Each structure stands twice: as C-alpha cells, then as structure tokens.
Amino acid sequence: MGNSPVNDCLVVGAGFAGASVARALADAGRQIRLVDKRTHIAGNAYDEYDAHGVLVHRYGPHIFHTNGERIFQWLSRFTGWRPYEHRVLGVVDGKSYPFPINRDTLNQLYGLDLDEAGAQSFFEQVREPRDQIRTSEDVVLNSVGRDLYEKFFLNYTRKQWGLEPSALKAGVAARIPTRTNSDDRYFTDTFQAMPSHGYARMFENMLDHPNISVETGVDFLDIRNSHRCRHVVYTGPVDAFYDHRFGHLPYRSLRFEHEHLPEVARFQQVGTVNYPNDHAYTRITEFKHLTGQEHPGTSIVREYPRAEGDPYYPIPSDANEALYKRYEALALSEPDVTFVGRLAQYRYYNMDQVVGAALTAAKRLLER
Numbered sequence: 079m080g081n082s083p084v085n086d087c088l089v090v091g092a093g094f095a096g097a098s099v100a101r102a103l104a105d106a107g108r109q110i111r112l113v114d115k116r117t118h119i120a121g122n123a124y125d126e127y128d129a130h131g132v133l134v135h136r137y138g139p140h141i142f143h144t145n146g147e148r149i150f151q152w153l154s155r156f157t158g159w160r161p162y163e164h165r166v167l168g169v170v171d172g173k174s175y176p177f178p179i180n181r182d183t184l185n186q187l188y189g190l191d192l193d194e195a196g197a198q199s200f201f202e203q204v205r206e207p208r209d210q211i212r213t214s215e216d217v218v219l220n221s222v223g224r225d226l227y228e229k230f231f232l233n234y235t236r237k238q239w240g241l242e243p244s245a246l247k248a249g250v251a252a253r254i255p256t257r258t259n260s261d262d263r264y265f266t267d268t269f270q271a272m273p274s275h276g277y278a279r280m281f282e283n284m285l286d287h288p289n290i291s292v293e294t295g296v297d298f299l300d301i302r303n304s305h306r307c308r309h310v311v312y313t314g315p316v317d318a319f320y321d322h323r324f325g326h327l328p329y330r331s332l333r334f335e336h337e338h339l340p341e342v343a344r345f346q347q348v349g350t351v352n353y354p355n356d357h358a359y360t361r362i363t364e365f366k367h368l369t370g371q372e373h374p375g376t377s378i379v380r381e382y383p384r385a386e387g388d389p390y391y392p393i394p395s396d397a398n399e400a401l402y403k404r405y406e407a408l409a410l411s412e413p414d415v416t417f418v419g420r421l422a423q424y425r426y427y428n429m430d431q432v433v434g435a436a437l438t439a440a441k442r443l444l445e446r
C-alpha cells in the first residue's frame with residue numbers, strides 16, 4: 079500500500095450505509111476507497127440468482143418500504159422499481175391468519191363477524207391496560223390482551239430473540255401495528271417497492287462512479303494501520319472496532335435454509351408465513367412473491383434464529399443499550415472516524431433509515 083494514492087475517505091462496508099455514504103461523497107468530488115470483508119457488495123440486502131435461476135435474498139427477505147420521499151427519490155437514481163406490498167400470514171393451530179392482527183384475524187380466529195367498531199370494542203375488552211409501556215410484553219398485552227399475545231407473539235419472540243418479551247424493549251413489538259380494519263398489508267408506508275433488477279444491481283449502479291474504488295474480501299482490521307485515507311466511515315459492528323474492550327455487544331443471528339422446489343409454481347399464498355408456535359424456524363418466505371419473477375419452480379427460505387454467527391440484529395434491551403453507550407462515547411470522540419449504520423450505531427434500523435442516516439453523515443462530512 080506504500081505507494082498507493084491517498085484517498086479522501088475509506089468506507090468500511092458495502093451495505094446500504096457504506097454504499098450511500100460513498101456515493102454521496104463521490105458525487106461531491108471526493109475520492110473514495112470502499113472495502114467489504116465479504117466477497118460481494120450490498121451487505122445484508124445482497125440478492126443473487128440461485129442454481130435454479132430464481133432471484134433470492136441470501137441473508138433473508140428484504141422488502142423496501144419508506145415514508146421518506148427524499149430517500150426513495152435518491153435511490154431511484156440507481157434503480158427502477160416494481161411496486162410490491164408485502165403480506166404475511168401467521169399459522170396458529172394449523173390455520174393461517176392475517177398478520178399483523180386485523181379485524182379479519184379476529185373474525186376468522188374466533189368465528190365472529192365484527193365491523194371496525196366491533197373490532198375496536200373487542201380490543202377494548204381483551205386488552206390489559208398498562209400504565210407504563212416499557213417492554214414488548216407491555217406493548218402487546220396493552221393492545222391485544224393475553225390470548226392473542228400467546229397465540230401470535232410470545233413464542234415467536236422467544237424464538238426470534240432468545241428472550242422473553244418482558245426482557246425486550248418496547249420498540250421491538252411497537253414495530254407491529256394492530257388494526258381494526260381489514261388492511262392486511264404488512265407495511266403501510268407511502269413507498270413500497272422492490273428494485274426492478276434486484277438489490278445487487280442497484281448497488282452496482284450506486285458504486286459505479288469514477289471516484290469510487292471497490293474492494294471486496296478486504297477486512298478493515300487487516301488494513302487499519304496501513305491505509306492512507308484522511309477519514310474513515312465505518313459501518314461494521316462498533317464493538318469490533320474497539321476490539322470488544324468493554325465486552326461483546328449482543329447481536330442476534332440467523333441461519334438461512336434455502337430450498338428450491340422444482341415444478342412448484344407457488345408454494346404459499348403470500349410472501350411470508352410466520353410460524354410462531356411450531357418448528358425451530360420463525361418464518362418461510364417465497365421470493366417470487368417479492369420479485370414477481372416468472373419461473374416454473376420456486377425458491378423459499380426458512381429462518382432459524384441463533385445466538386452465534388454473523389451479527390444481524392442488535393438486541394434492544396436496557397443492559398445492551400447501556401453497553402452501547404460506552405462504545406458510543408468512544409466513537410463520538412474520534413475526529414477521523416464516522417460511525418454509521420445498523421451495526422455501527424447498534425440500532426434496529428430499516429434500510430431506508432440507514433440510507434437517511436448515511437446521507438446525513440455524508441452531508442456533515444462535506445460541511446466540515
């Protein structure tokens with residue numbers, strides 16, 4: 079590396095955070111060296127054609143949704159879109175019900191014929207009001223009561239997080255709405271769409287800029303003392319950056335079991351089916367629903383939560399938050415390093431929120 083030119087900025091990680099910062103800085107004339115330790119770009123949003131020619135998401139289903147028009151427009155420079163509204167069913171006692179819970183879930187589950195006002199008063203009757211909403215258990219019991227909590231949330235949460243809902247911060251369950259109408263979309267954001275040619279292609283376009291050089295298979299930890307960049311934008315796990323000096327920040331991981339089913343045109347009715355109470359996996363996703371691809375067979379993925387493995391989800395609890403704050407204090411005192419993204423900020427961010435945070439970080443850097 080001794081003779082290589084000095085770049086303005088080293089960006090660590092080619093996921094949404096790193097790629098967005100890199101592109102925004104490159105557009106402003108900065109020279110960017112971007113590295114990722116994986117063999118591909120696009121981070122956890124990476125998609126690829128499997129051996130049977132079906133477009134699949136290697137690290138689990140990624141559905142783009144946002145209310146941020148600015149973010150949607152910015153990404154639209156790099157991709158066209160296929161409108162897609164995600165739908166999920168939850169299997170309870172062998173039957174599938176709309177999820178998030180809505181009026182139809184109640185009617186089908188309890189053999190009722192409630193209208194919206196009826197659903198509203200049903201929830202009023204069964205909910206267990208809580209004065210203080212601190213945990214995910216509080217959120218769910220407070221809105222839908224114990225039976226629905228036990229049928230749809232309790233075991234799913236145990237599997238997904240390896241924790242009781244009472245040990246998880248309220249924000250986790252608060253991501254899932256409860257509806258009195260029949261809206262069975264998983265998300266209600268203004269913009270819901272999938273990149274027309276997939277995420278990896280969108281990232282290729284984002285990083286296709288004369289000021290950006292991309293190196294995959296390069297671990298920052300191996301070059302941290304030899305790179306010659308003025309500034310580092312780091313999007314990996316913040317605790318790894320500091321050699322875990324205060325201990326490991328807990329992340330939840332997943333094992334993905336991909337399967338191709340030849341000559342099965344459609345495996346399930348909707349994009350994702352949740353199995354709160356059965357199986358070791360939490361859910362099955364069938365990719366053709368998401369991508370709209372035509373193919374005589376289909377490809378699905380089962381998600382098995384686990385403690386070890388790649389860090390996917392920061393685990394929101396008070397203790398973890400406190401540990402993160404110690405790392406954050408170190409991070410904030412670094413004049414030459416910017417920390418941004420899901421792992422670097424230890425936040426349960428969606429893709430659009432990561433893009434928003436990355437564009438803000440790039441703007442701040444440019445204003446310096």
Ligand SMILES: Cc1cc2nc3c(=O)[nH]c(=O)nc-3n(C[C@H](O)[C@H](O)[C@H](O)COP(=O)(O)OP(=O)(O)OC[C@H]3O[C@@H](n4cnc5c(N)ncnc54)[C@H](O)[C@@H]3O)c2cc1C
Pocket residue numbers: 090091092093094095096113114115116120121122123137138139140141142143296297298299313314315332390391418419420421427428429430432
């Ligand atoms: C199963 C699953 C499903 C999801 N579904 C959705 C969804 O439907 N909708 C949604 O909006 N969001 C979803 N998300 C969240 C989404 O994946 C994240 O918001 C987004 O990918 C985060 O981008 P990022 O750049 O912060 O992190 P990442 O995508 O994790 O990218 C970080 C990159 O940094 C690299 N890196 C780390 N350390 C180093 C190092 N030392 N040297 C070099 N490179 C390094 C990693 O290899 C990685 O590629 C989902 C997440 C998961 C796990």
